[in-house]
Amino acid sequence: MTSSTQAVANLQTEISRLKHELTTMKVDDQIPGASATCTIADYLLERLVQLKVTNIFGVPGDFNLGFLDYIEDHPKLEWPGNCNELNAAYAADGYARVKEGSLGVLITTFGVGELSATNGVAGAFSEHVPILHIVGVPSTAQQRSKPMLHHTLGDGRYDAYHVASKQFVKADANLTDKNTAAAEIDRLLTDCVVNGRPAYLMLPTDIVHERISSKRLLTPLNVQPPENDPESEDFVCDEIVKLVDAADGDVIVLVDACTIRHNVKDETLALLEKTKFPVYAAPMGKTAVPEDYERYGGIYVGSISRPEIKEKVENAKLILSIGGLRSDFNTGNFTYQIPQNRTIELHSDHTRVQYATFEGIGMKRLLPKLTGRLQPFKDSAKLITVPKFTLPVPDEGNETISHLWLWPRVGKFFKAGDVVVAETGTSSFGILDVPLPHGAVFLSQILWGSIGWTVGSTLGAAIAARDIGLGRTILFVGDGSIQLTVQELSTMIRTGVKPIIFLLNNSGYTIERYLHGEKRRYNDIVNWKWQKLLEVMGGTEGETCQSYLVKTKTELSNLLDNEEFAKADKIQLVEMIMPMHDAPRALKVQAELSGKSNKYVA
Amino acid sequence: MTSSTQAVANLQTEISRLKHELTTMKVDDQIPGASATCTIADYLLERLVQLKVTNIFGVPGDFNLGFLDYIEDHPKLEWPGNCNELNAAYAADGYARVKEGSLGVLITTFGVGELSATNGVAGAFSEHVPILHIVGVPSTAQQRSKPMLHHTLGDGRYDAYHVASKQFVKADANLTDKNTAAAEIDRLLTDCVVNGRPAYLMLPTDIVHERISSKRLLTPLNVQPPENDPESEDFVCDEIVKLVDAADGDVIVLVDACTIRHNVKDETLALLEKTKFPVYAAPMGKTAVPEDYERYGGIYVGSISRPEIKEKVENAKLILSIGGLRSDFNTGNFTYQIPQNRTIELHSDHTRVQYATFEGIGMKRLLPKLTGRLQPFKDSAKLITVPKFTLPVPDEGNETISHLWLWPRVGKFFKAGDVVVAETGTSSFGILDVPLPHGAVFLSQILWGSIGWTVGSTLGAAIAARDIGLGRTILFVGDGSIQLTVQELSTMIRTGVKPIIFLLNNSGYTIERYLHGEKRRYNDIVNWKWQKLLEVMGGTEGETCQSYLVKTKTELSNLLDNEEFAKADKIQLVEMIMPMHDAPRALKVQAELSGKSNKYVA
Structure with a gap:
């Protein structure tokens, strides 16, 4: 984006904001609700509900506990409760991607919580995903007196996390003044949704409970892009x-x-x-x-x-x-x-x-x-012809689950409205050539490329898909990537979403073997007992979860053809044993091109 | 710290740096090794070895793979290979704490990797722990031309992560010039160790392999604090x-x-x-x-x-x-x-x-x-008397594993030279009153207080303890906290360290229940099948790992008295069932004081 493009966009944003402010002021004081008040917490939550948010992701921490009460008590909001903050950010990202036009919401606590989410928020910035990151922060009095509280850097810099966060968001605010809080919330939410980028909101423990007029809530936010000249x-x-x-x-x-x-x-x-x-x-x-x-x-x-x-x-x-x-x-x-x-x-x-x-x-x-x-x-x-986009299943004459065979084969398993999530690596490259059915939604993180992202985002995507009536959520992830964020399987089990997880067990970071270090030990990982993972994390095998191991084409084909499996009425994990050094065609070529420019060797 | 204190400290640092530069220039060109050259990668690694670093933590990523080759090939360095970057940062932190006078080293990749480690690095800043955070970044040519590479924000801001990182480190550098690379490395390492704070080093893919004179390596770094006037x-x-x-x-x-x-x-x-x-x-x-x-x-x-x-x-x-x-x-x-x-x-x-x-x-x-x-x-x-620091085991007349009984009882289990790691929460408060034996090392994160920190830091601490001949590494962690960072158990198994993990299963975030929300659902967590966790993550029960479940005082006492258990010759996990609403004395009082200032309720 050029700087003049940025300048024009900023001016358009400001015009939209001012128009919204004017509209809120014109609401007739006589109409029902115009004289009511609410807490700032409720104001914020009501705005989120107006934007069709149903679930808020995050981890409790001592500076956000007061606000969490409002969420838990809200009739239209759910708190899935994530295992850690990075996973929560990924979940908010996946939720926002599936729930187009709405946004993902993430709550963390001051310092320790919010900084764990940084990569997730930056990824949402990079890939144009609207996430509101709400951070529970010390009270306005503490922010002024700056005591050496836990979760601080110990040197009085209460603004350090805010300063760092500005690199990764479109808009930010520290809600220290109840008089401007509602307008600031409106500004952040609008910037977030219109621009498809994260926003950062510091919510002091005392501000949460302050009462303000709720009159502005009668004017919905305008989250449409500005008019063109x-x-x-x-x-x-x-x-x-x-x-x-x-x-x-x-x-x-x-x-x-x-x-x-x-x-x-x-x-x-x-x-x-x-x-x-x-x-x-x-x-x-x-x-x-x-x-x-x-x-x-x-x-x-x-x-x-x-x-x-x-x-x-x-x-x-x-x-x-x-x-x-x-x-x-x-x-x-x-x-x-x-x-x-x-x-x-x-x-x-x-x-x-x-x-x-x-x-x-x-x-x-x-x-x-x-x-x-x-x-x-x-x-x-x-008159212009278009080549038919198909991918026939090849007959390789063997039982090895190769990438060449896998992707067209799973292509036949997908149904209309499925949400298909592909981890950066062999999965994100392999799925590209597979035509997805009508209404299917494809999620991947091709620009940001943070391994492990899919596990959190699958949780968010599955919750959003359930919300809006989409089909199954189907994840493809490697054994290396899933280890980064594995605990979020537990939250899937708790929330009752039922994704199908295809785990490509190819003994390590295969995409990196292609980029560099094919036989290096640093690309090896520990082989986990994947069949027991869902059970350890809270599932009951055969009841709330089901795990499978497939080593051959025939075994995988039979499973895919099994109606019980395909109906996805519990969370399922399919461990697929695949060769360590195999990769989809597109990854092989990309790795070669990328490796050259990265100068991995002297 | 006042600003004049800071100014004086900065001047002292600069004087030390200049003295070091002068010393390096005075090395006689005739002495053996003075005319040799080495790659910048080897220069950096040699400096780390001089500072007694034996293990480097991190996760492979495409912009650091070339550098990882040098580590893997180095005869004196090990690469444990972490499951994710936050855990790796925690491990580097734990390693540095146990290996006093040395430092922890962490390697991540551009954007996605480094930002996942932010909380870990900021915690090291807060608690005065020297960590060098090396980030593999795009080549110097790419940094100039700024293509839209994966792991970027998509808007050409190649400096965004560096800008954010400055909030959390004492020193930072982007090694884009081979001519100043060695001096920059020396500056960062000195600042890091002398100040006991993290440093941030961007290592471009091409710079890694550049050859420079290794003459400076003949002059050891001076990591002693500056002389006083x-x-x-x-x-x-x-x-x-x-x-x-x-x-x-x-x-x-x-x-x-x-x-x-x-x-x-x-x-x-x-x-x-x-x-x-x-x-x-x-x-x-x-x-x-x-x-x-x-x-x-x-x-x-x-x-x-x-x-x-x-x-x-x-x-x-x-x-x-x-x-x-x-x-x-x-x-x-x-x-x-x-x-x-x-x-x-x-x-x-x-x-x-x-x-x-x-x-x-x-x-x-x-x-x-x-x-x-x-x-x-x-x-x-x-003549001044000192009260004897002891903590007798109380006779409560029941079998419930209470905090009042637990801490003095485990106090009798500790041996000289044990490394005792206590998670923020009931553990960090409970352990305070327990006298630790001679030469024992206590690790906790009382200022920063990031839950989940102990799991990564136990890995690093155990590796450092093995290095320098300390005793067992013993971790106390709650069921809520361990879920944040659980995958690092896998790296413990891989590296063969043998910590004893006491898992306080008290059904959720007990410290937060004390701060606020005693009966709130957001303080609940999913109850995992803890007995199978080590096995899922790569252990073989009875051979490389052992899990225990204790529900009563007698069961725990018997286990603690068992010599086989106490000798800690494999990784062991002890799930202790404890009441949800019990807490150590100190935590109860602290929570009351803290809750008042946090204004959790209106």
């Missing part, structure tokens, strides 16, 4: 139409991460259906468009793409990129062969047409207008 | 002698955290033996003086102290405080009844006599001089 927007539309016209409608659409994260899936699908433009997805845009859509051709990852996809995308006269996020693993290590003068990029807060940047022209508002203007090209667009 | 030091000695004289030798010494952390245990004991002054310890100073020392009276914690200790300490005419760290939990919530005009405070970098502060007068150099000057008072000091 109409003249600029018209100009941009004209420019795009000219280019499409010059290309004779030979346009392909490339959807990416921010199509999902900035909530333009519906607008994108409307454009596709009206224009008939072929569509492909970057890895982070997988399931932005239903993968069974007739004009969808699969995943484009630069030089790592399947040849027929690479050819179609790179030979199109014009690429309309929606919500692009061009990170290394999302672009085949920056190997797009698409010149800028054939590219139109739509982003959440700016638009780029060939070499020109139009600040403040966001895609949420632009897309419907473009749909109207580009509809006339549908007849020529229809 | 002789005139000021003499003046301070005179002032102190005057006060002791005026008090007729009625002086008690109070040892605290920094007596241990800043390595003045030997100097302190010499002073005590020569002067015969009675000595007491703050909770964080427990085992700074051997608890079987004849003139040692036990733990002083302000109003929470046992009455005979409180009376003796508060009625002394003069208190000589060594390495004080007056945090809430370390002082009975700031309830010292000792006026400043009866207090002398010795710190690592300043001295306070009554109301006067003497900047730059550190205790490491001052103590031996004081010992000489105060020796004449020993005859009058001898």
